[in-house]
Amino acid sequence: MNAQTLYDKLWHSHHVADLADGASLLYIDLHLLHEVTSPQGFSNLRRADRKPWRSGSIMATPDHNVPTTGRESSVTKFSDPLARKQVEALTDNCADFKVPLFPLGDLRQGIVHIIGPEQGLTLPGMTVVCGDSHTATNGALATLAYGVGSSEVEHVLATQTLRSRKLKNLAVEVTGTLGPGVSAKDLALHVIGVIGTAGGLGHALEYRGSTIAALSMEARMTLCNMSVEAGARTGLIAYDATTEAYVHGRPYAPVGAMWERATTYWATLHSDPDARFDRQVDVAAAEVAPCVTWGTSPEMVTAIDGHIPLLESAASESQRNGWRRALAYMGLEAGQPVAGTPLDKVFIGSCTNARIEDLRQAASVLRGRHVHSRIKQALVVPGSGLVKQQAEREGLDKLFLAAGFEWRAPGCSMCLGMNPDRLQPGERCASTSNRNFEGRQGLGGRTHLMSPAMAAAAAIAGALVDVRSM
Amino acid sequence: MEPLIQHEGVVVPLDRSNIDTDALLPKQYLKSLEARGFGGFLLDNERYLDPGELDTPLATRRENPDCILNVPPYRHASVVLAQANFGCGSSREHAVWALRDFGVRVLLAPSFGDIFYNNCFGNGLLPIRLEQAVVDHLFAQCWHSPGLRASVDVARRELVVGDTRLVFELDPGRQQNLLQGLDDIGQTLALAPAIRAYEAERKLSEPWVFR
Numbered sequence: 001m002n003a004q005t006l007y008d009k010l011w012h013s014h015h016v017a018d019l020a021d022g023a024s025l026l027y028i029d030l031h032l033l034h035e036v037t038s039p040q041g042f043s044n045l046r047r048a049d050r051k052p053w054r055s056g057s058i059m060a061t062p063d064h065n066v067p068t069t070g071r072e073s074s075v076t077k078f079s080d081p082l083a084r085k086q087v088e089a090l091t092d093n094c095a096d097f098k099v100p101l102f103p104l105g106d107l108r109q110g111i112v113h114i115i116g117p118e119q120g121l122t123l124p125g126m127t128v129v130c131g132d133s134h135t136a137t138n139g140a141l142a143t144l145a146y147g148v149g150s151s152e153v154e155h156v157l158a159t160q161t162l163r164s165r166k167l168k169n170l171a172v173e174v175t176g177t178l179g180p181g182v183s184a185k186d187l188a189l190h191v192i193g194v195i196g197t198a199g200g201l202g203h204a205l206e207y208r209g210s211t212i213a214a215l216s217m218e219a220r221m222t223l224c225n226m227s228v229e230a231g232a233r234t235g236l237i238a239y240d241a242t243t244e245a246y247v248h249g250r251p252y253a254p255v256g257a258m259w260e261r262a263t264t265y266w267a268t269l270h271s272d273p274d275a276r277f278d279r280q281v282d283v284a285a286a287e288v289a290p291c292v293t294w295g296t297s298p299e300m301v302t303a304i305d306g307h308i309p310l311l312e313s314a315a316s317e318s319q320r321n322g323w324r325r326a327l328a329y330m331g332l333e334a335g336q337p338v339a340g341t342p343l344d345k346v347f348i349g350s351c352t353n354a355r356i357e358d359l360r361q362a363a364s365v366l367r368g369r370h371v372h373s374r375i376k377q378a379l380v381v382p383g384s385g386l387v388k389q390q391a392e393r394e395g396l397d398k399l400f401l402a403a404g405f406e407w408r409a410p411g412c413s414m415c416l417g418m419n420p421d422r423l424q425p426g427e428r429c430a431s432t433s434n435r436n437f438e439g440r441q442g443l444g445g446r447t448h449l450m451s452p453a454m455a456a457a458a459a460i461a462g463a464l465v466d467v468r469s470m
Numbered sequence: 471m472e473p474l475i476q477h478e479g480v481v482v483p484l485d486r487s488n489i490d491t492d493a494l495l496p497k498q499y500l501k502s503l504e505a506r507g508f509g510g511f512l513l514d515n516e517r518y519l520d521p522g523e524l525d526t527p528l529a530t531r532r533e534n535p536d537c538i539l540n541v542p543p544y545r546h547a548s549v550v551l552a553q554a555n556f557g558c559g560s561s562r563e564h565a566v567w568a569l570r571d572f573g574v575r576v577l578l579a580p581s582f583g584d585i586f587y588n589n590c591f592g593n594g595l596l597p598i599r600l601e602q603a604v605v606d607h608l609f610a611q612c613w614h615s616p617g618l619r620a621s622v623d624v625a626r627r628e629l630v631v632g633d634t635r636l637v638f639e640l641d642p643g644r645q646q647n648l649l650q651g652l653d654d655i656g657q658t659l660a661l662a663p664a665i666r667a668y669e670a671e672r673k674l675s676e677p678w679v680f681r
């Protein structure tokens with residue numbers, strides 16, 4: 001057997017059959033479902049009189065449109081009847097088709113990509129899909145994980161497989177030590193700045209090198225999560241002792257003799273030393289600074305001590321037009337420094353940055369400080385009931401509340417603004433989420449993406465600021 | 471799904487890179503439980519001057535006269551011409567449903583978001599990747615001749631727009647699905663024995679995967 005990349009290995013171990021036209025049928029081990037992209041798939045199954053191929057491969061939870069307030073009692077108060085209907089449809093569909101569900105009110109409910117790894121549902125060596133583009137988060141555990149549309153959700157429900165075409169391999173080799181105040185989020189934004197939002201199209205992106213080996217599991221999830229913003233459907237990281245320590249003891253992880261067998265196999269889940277990548281991008285960790293986006297695409301990003309580029313420096317007319325439109329939308333000028341830009345709201349949450357380490361990092365900046373009077377609203381939305389519980393055990397909820405943040409119940413919240421947590425037109429937000437698209441956090445809202453520590457610092461300053469100065 | 475054999479229609483030029491699926495269909499419409507009825511919401515944020523919800527009657531909304539989809543020859547456009555990375559971002563297939571329900575059958579761009587590209591074929595839409603120079607030339611033709619029409623022959627993989635005539639790449643399997651309007655699931659279920667055989671092997675080699 002020729003030397004293989006991690007992606008190649010996962011591809012081959014899930015290969016069921018070759019299809020006539022060069023595509024392959026890939027077996028899917030874990031299927032995560034949520035309320036927004038699954039109802040059509042279930043309806044079609046019903047219509048065609050089909051059943052899920054393997055209900056045990058599925059875990060469902062409501063996250064996208066759930067309110068983050070009014071969750072204290074056993075029955076969640078929805079202000080939006082359509083959202084309630086969608087969550088009820090998920091509950092009904094799961095009951096009808098015997099699909100396991102973490103419902104609202106269950107401590108294990110949370111953002112799908114956070115609860116998969118948290119529960120040990122996501123295990124190394126698996127293929128993981130979900131009707132959500134940030135499924136690549138799960139790739140941090142040496143899985144092949146990617147987002148699919150609703151037709152493919154239905155296809156996986158009905159057949160446990162996907163018709164797939166092999167991607168190319170792109171290595172992102174990161175070496176050295178990240179500086180103080182610099183996190184995996186900054187590294188992700190930096191990489192997107194280097195390769196662009198279309199740079200990873202058609203590729204599986206493997207993060208490797210000494211910097212990656214030194215990252216915690218949660219930091220690795222943040223990094224893999226943002227792969228899709230670099231155009232790559234999937235991002236992944238080799239299995240190592242950090243992965244093993246993370247998975248050990250999780251509720252759905254194997255135990256005893258089965259654990260021993262599993263870890264023996266998992267130890268092979270890395271690219272072979274002489275594996276060939278189609279492309280490689282090298283990043284020196286020491287050159288990564290805390291990053292913020294200034295525009296309406298994640299590639300419109302700069303170090304916090306940098307400037308918005310001048311229009312003359314655009315590589316093409318199309319890019320120049322894109323920048324012009326973005327600056328008009330964002331209410332910013334070419335050439336201006338990003339630091340000091342005043343803010344209206346702060347959002348700490350999302351599948352990118354709502355795990356316990358993210359909350360700890362934000363809290364460490366906020367300790368003994370208070371949100372600036374200019375900030376109309378500052379939200380912390382933990383990624384799952386268990387993250388929330390752990391944070392409360394550590395007293396982080398009290399720290400956030402004392403600093404002037406609101407402490408909410410888990411869900412996707414203001415990352416996409418499907419629930420009531422939204423920006424109003426013109427409002428400017430420091431956000432730990434993953435997309436700064438026009439209208440993403442609310443019609444006319446202006447998003448600046450950054451790390452949890454940077455968002456906390458921005459809350460205190462009431463403006464974009466370098467966390468290293470605080 | 472409706473077959474796509476030959477198609478002819480007005481090309482609407484959207485001269486921007488990175489038109490994301492949030493822009494194609496904003497979040498509030500994802501609350502629908504259906505897979506139809508999104509055409510009126512395509513590019514909603516720029517198409518209307520007032521905000522809308524799923525239950526807002528379209529007739530009550532104020533159209534933005536500056537949005538190209540509201541300009542006469544393009545109201546019935548069925549071919550989209552755009553710049554790189556069209557359909558990037560969220561995996562929402564609702565964006566494809568919105569294009570389909572608006573009447574779009576063919577998309578032309580230098581590149582497409584990977585998930586979006588897949589989603590198109592499941593709904594009888596044909597995304598065609600073209601060289602940047604070709605795309606630039608098509609835009610020039612569109613500006614010169616508003617209401618320009620394109621024609622596509624899926625069997626011959628041929629695209630004709632103005633003075634441009636070319637043969638595009640298309641996987642044979644996807645081509646057949648478009649031509650016959652086939653959906654994948656029935657075809658895949660014909661391979662059920664192979665899936666079961668694979669499963670049986672994996673249950674021995676990685677039993678912990680099977681809850």
